[in-house]
Amino acid sequence: MSTTPLSGLAVSTHDLRKTFRHGANVAVAGLDLAVPRGGVHALLGPNGSGKTTALRMLLGLLRPDSGTMEVLGHTVPDELPQVIDRVGAIVESPKFFPTMSGHTNLALLARAVGVPATRVGEVLEQVGLAARARDDVGRYSLGMKQRLAIASTLLKDPELLIFDEPTNGLDPAGLHEVRTTMRSLADAGRTVVVSSHLLAEVQQVADTVSIIGRGRLLRSGHVSELLGGGGRVRVVVKPTDAAARVLMDASYEVSPAADGALVVGRPGSSVDPSAVARLLGSADLWPSELTVAVDSLEQVFLSLTEREHLAATQHSSHTPQGVAS
Numbered sequence: 001m002s003t004t005p006l007s008g009l010a011v012s013t014h015d016l017r018k019t020f021r022h023g024a025n026v027a028v029a030g031l032d033l034a035v036p037r038g039g040v041h042a043l044l045g046p047n048g049s050g051k052t053t054a055l056r057m058l059l060g061l062l063r064p065d066s067g068t069m070e071v072l073g074h075t076v077p078d079e080l081p082q083v084i085d086r087v088g089a090i091v092e093s094p095k096f097f098p099t100m101s102g103h104t105n106l107a108l109l110a111r112a113v114g115v116p117a118t119r120v121g122e123v124l125e126q127v128g129l130a131a132r133a134r135d136d137v138g139r140y141s142l143g144m145k146q147r148l149a150i151a152s153t154l155l156k157d158p159e160l161l162i163f164d165e166p167t168n169g170l171d172p173a174g175l176h177e178v179r180t181t182m183r184s185l186a187d188a189g190r191t192v193v194v195s196s197h198l199l200a201e202v203q204q205v206a207d208t209v210s211i212i213g214r215g216r217l218l219r220s221g222h223v224s225e226l227l228g229g230g231g232r233v234r235v236v237v238k239p240t241d242a243a244a245r246v247l248m249d250a251s252y253e254v255s256p257a258a259d260g261a262l263v264v265g266r267p268g269s270s271v272d273p274s275a276v277a278r279l280l281g282s283a284d285l286w287p288s289e290l291t292v293a294v295d296s297l298e299q300v301f302l303s304l305t306e307r308e309h310l311a312a313t314q315h316s317s318h319t320p321q322g323v324a325s
């Protein structure tokens with residue numbers, strides 16, 4: 001892998017826009033992305049939210065209507081030739097010869113792209129396929145085929161990998177294989193940008209996430225920050241009112257959850273669950289449950305898209321209507 005500074009962004013876009021059908025279909029609507037170098041970054045959004053279109057623009061496969069993009073510090077598409085060898089990508093399922101082995105398929109590809117044949121063994125090792133390298137690809141599981149696809153993107157030893165929905169159609173074993181492969185690539189210092197509409201997948205594999213809705217960025221940050229519940233704890237304790245009073249007297253923020261539990265927070269810091277247990281116990285109030293509060297990404301996503309929908313609805317209801325004269 002060639003060396004670049006570890007600081008800075010791997011990918012950034014500013015006000016990126018792409019429409020189809022002469023502007024009738026807005027696929028990407030002013031997208032701002034900032035993908036840090038290193039780690040797994042997920043583009044998370046429902047089907048049709050513009051993820052594939054954005055990734056294709058970054059790779060020079062589609063031309064944006066407007067906006068700017070940078071990949072590893074180079075403006076694209078203008079400087080794509082300078083940077084493309086440092087990027088590996090899967091944007092649609094690659095085709096392999098089913099009656100040839102994984103090794104032979106990659107050896108052909110390596111020759112085509114001018115990479116030494118010795119690289120083939122290395123990349124098969126990196127995706128955990130070394131033991132099955134001599135088997136025909138036709139006998140591979142979907143997860144293995146996808147790992148072979150990932151191996152093909154590694155031939156040139158790129159520092160940035162872009163995978164569009166790499167886990168689509170995989171069974172749980174295949175999901176696990178591909179997830180583990182992405183994790184190990186990131187742990188080895190590469191940046192992996194992966195699109196997904198699967199919240200659980202993102203939760204399990206990504207370090208950072210950009211949540212996309214209708215072609216725009218809704219929110220981005222560390223997965224743990226978006227899901228961490230803000231360092232709050234959830235307590236089930238009776239009588240609830242008395243417990244809430246004790247907690248508030250000790251400067252905790254307390255809010256009721258829909259299921260009758262109390263969600264306990266502290267402004268600017270995380271709540272120590274054992275401190276809450278001790279405090280309540282000292283007032284002879286004994287929790288029957290005490291857990292760290294976690295928002296699911298789905299909750300975050302739904303609340304963000306609902307908020308966006310609400311804003312759009314309010315905006316359109318406040319837009320002055322034209323008056324025919």
Ligand SMILES: Nc1ncnc2c1ncn2[C@@H]1O[C@H](COP(=O)(O)OP(=O)(O)OP(=O)(O)O)[C@@H](O)[C@H]1O
Pocket residue numbers: 020021025026027028045046047048049050051052053054197
């Ligand atoms: N070549 C095209 N011609 C016309 N419309 C297109 C084209 N490519 C994408 N679109 C439209 O642009 C919008 C965004 O599609 P895109 O494939 O980028 O979304 P996505 O988030 O990747 O969705 P998915 O998860 O289903 O792949 C959709 O409404 C899609 O129908």
